[in-house]
Amino acid sequence: MRTHFIAIGGSAMHNLALALKNKGYQVTGSDDAIFEPSKSRLEKKGILPEALGWFPEKITPNIEAVILGMHAKADNPELLQAQQLGLKIYSYPEFLYEQSKNKTRVVIGGSHGKTTITSMILHVMHYHDIAVDYMVGAQLEGFDTMVHLTDENDFIVLEGDEYLSSPIDRRPKFHLYQPNIALLSGIAWDHINVFPTYENYVEQFELFIGKITNGGILVYNQEDSAVATIAEAATNPIRKLAYTTPEYKVENGVTLLETPEGAMPIAVFGAHNLNNLAGAKWICQNMGVDEAEFYEAIASFKGASKRLEKIAESKTSVAYKDFAHSPSKVAATTKAVKEQYPNHKLLACLELHTYSSLNATFLKEYEGALAYADQAVVFYSPDAVKIKQLEEVTYQQIATAFNRKDLVIYTNPKEFEAYLLEQDFTNTALLLMSSGNYGGLDLEQLKARMEYPCIF
Incomplete structure (x- = not known):
């Protein structure tokens, strides 16, 4: 079966492409941006597009299934060509x-x-x-x-x-x-x-x-x-x-x-x-x-990737990162780490990164979400707000929503990173919660800071 992926580079889409290739299908695809690890994995299987972009000429009558990813737009040139040819177009779940x-x-x-x-x-x-x-x-x-x-x-x-x-x-x-x-x-x-x-x-x-x-x-x-x-x-x-x-x-x-x-x-x-x-x-x-x-x-299950994943540990400190971003998950994850390390100071950091979390109306849902943290930090990037074309969220709106007087708030990635690297992590559990990357936080430097504090 010959299949073509419109927006093949996404996490879900490229994995489906690999699965079909492994099953013996003929697989092609296009995208306007492909990042690691998708790029290397597609290249290894010989299905990495030769060039980035959309190429309607790739869409031919002998394609039996076109699989459309969410990254593509409704006016995508390849999609329009597939529709004109009357090809069978599937969403990922279809x-x-x-x-x-x-x-x-x-x-x-x-x-x-x-x-x-x-x-x-x-x-x-x-x-x-x-x-x-x-x-x-x-x-x-x-x-x-x-x-x-x-x-x-x-x-x-x-x-x-x-x-x-x-x-x-x-x-x-x-x-x-x-x-x-x-x-x-x-x-x-x-x-x-x-x-x-x-x-x-x-x-x-x-x-x-x-x-x-x-x-x-x-x-x-x-x-x-x-x-x-x-x-x-x-x-x-x-x-x-x-x-x-x-x-x-x-x-x-x-x-x-x-x-x-x-x-x-x-x-x-x-x-x-x-x-x-x-x-x-x-x-x-x-x-x-x-x-x-x-x-x-x-008994041997260690957790899914990015779900309470231990990233550093020393004799007196430990660090986890977690995909938590919704209020209920942030509250549950913060409570879990405090319960697991009751004698450690819990430093919990949350990045507001999703459409919901960067919405001023939705922010009130976060009240109490960081209650179990001894030290609580919220980071958000104004650039992320602009990319998502949302109204700017203010410092005061975040402070009011979380309703915690000692809440620390950062909007500058470098200042947030500097804050973390200046911390004394003795007897501390650090929890990083985000579906993003804190504006490019250097996790390796942070791990070294926690594991070998004497070199800083």
């Missing part, structure tokens, strides 16, 4: 459904925890040598790509994103997968540029539940009131399985999970991650892995 319509589709949805839960499931399957197809939003240890597709595997595990499918398909991605088994981890208003009200956002998850195939299974987080409300109100013919955070304790910086065989040390920590683990266990059990086998495998 094509994944096409590849999996004869499989048992397991879809993990929710405002937060999706990547971690999907990663836990895949870790357990990999540990027990159970081959499954998958799509996950992070690079996982032991997995070559973020997308894997075959003709023979019975199951496919999909991370179900609620964001839009493509520039010409405004449906949320997870509405297109039609799960046989689904999970909902939590609902916390996000993507306000697309879903302007909380009610409109919640409605997308109600519609998702309605897409579960008749006789299918919904696993849901009973502790999230919004999830519990819509799950219990659903009337379609599905089986519902609720989960809650399991019992655990923290001793000497180690989290011990209570199991039928006694307390078991695990590598991940925080109540939100233990809650994620409970959801993953239900899914794995419905995929044929029993409880004892799940516990055996999950």
